[in-house]
Amino acid sequence: MDKRVRGSVVNGYLGFIQKKWGKVGRSQCMEDIGLEDNLAAGQYYHSQISENILRWISREKGNEYIIEAGKFVVGNLGIIKWLVRFANFRTVANKFPANYSEIYTHGRVEVDTEKDDTYILRLYEVNFIKESCLAWQGVCEGALEMTKTPGTVKKTKCRVDGDPCCEYSIFLGAEQ
Ligand SMILES: [Zn+2]
Numbered sequence: 001m002d003k004r005v006r007g008s009v010v011n012g013y014l015g016f017i018q019k020k021w022g023k024v025g026r027s028q029c030m031e032d033i034g035l036e037d038n039l040a041a042g043q044y045y046h047s048q049i050s051e052n053i054l055r056w057i058s059r060e061k062g063n064e065y066i067i068e069a070g071k072f073v074v075g076n077l078g079i080i081k082w083l084v085r086f087a088n089f090r091t092v093a094n095k096f097p098a099n100y101s102e103i104y105t106h107g108r109v110e111v112d113t114e115k116d117d118t119y120i121l122r123l124y125e126v127n128f129i130k131e132s133c134l135a136w137q138g139v140c141e142g143a144l145e146m147t148k149t150p151g152t153v154k155k156t157k158c159r160v161d162g163d164p165c166c167e168y169s170i171f172l173g174a175e176q
Helices: 007-033 047-060 064-076 078-086 089-103 130-146
Strands: 004-006 044-046 108-112 118-124 151-157 166-172
Touching (some): 004 007, 004 047, 004 089, 007 044, 007 047, 007 064, 044 047, 064 130, 089 108, 089 118, 089 130, 130 166
Antiparallel strands (some): 108 118
C-alpha cells in the first residue's frame, strides 16, 4: 500500500519543532532523519517522513511532546483552520473524513456524532506506529481547542495493538 501525506503535515511537524527547539532543533531533526529539502505543502510525500519525525520527537524529547505536535499541526492546516473559523465542533467533526482524504492517500476515517455528549473518531489503516496514535490524540484535542469546545479525549481502541481501528472517544462538556 502506498502511504502518502501532504507536505503541509510534514511542514507542520517541522514547524512545531522549530517553535519548540528553534532552527537548530529543526535542522537537527532534518539531518537525523535524512531530510534534505523543505517540502512543498500541496505535494504528497511518503508518510514515513512524518512517522520518522514523530519517532525523532519521541526519542530526543519525549512522548509528551507528540500530543502537542498533533495539536500544533491541526491548528496549522489551512483547510481545517479555515473551517473552524466558521463552524462548530460538530460540523468540523462531520467534515473531517473528507478533509482527511484530501491530506492522506491511505486509510479512512469515520466520525460518529450521533450522541450529543460523546463523539467517536475511528481511523482505519491510518496509524502504523504508536507515535502516530498519540499525534492523533493531539489532533482531536486541538480541534476541541480551536472551536472552543470543552471536552476530553480518550483513546479507546488501537490498531497497533490489534484492534480493527484506532478509536478516540471525545467526551463533550466540562470535565467531571
Ligand atoms: Zn493506535
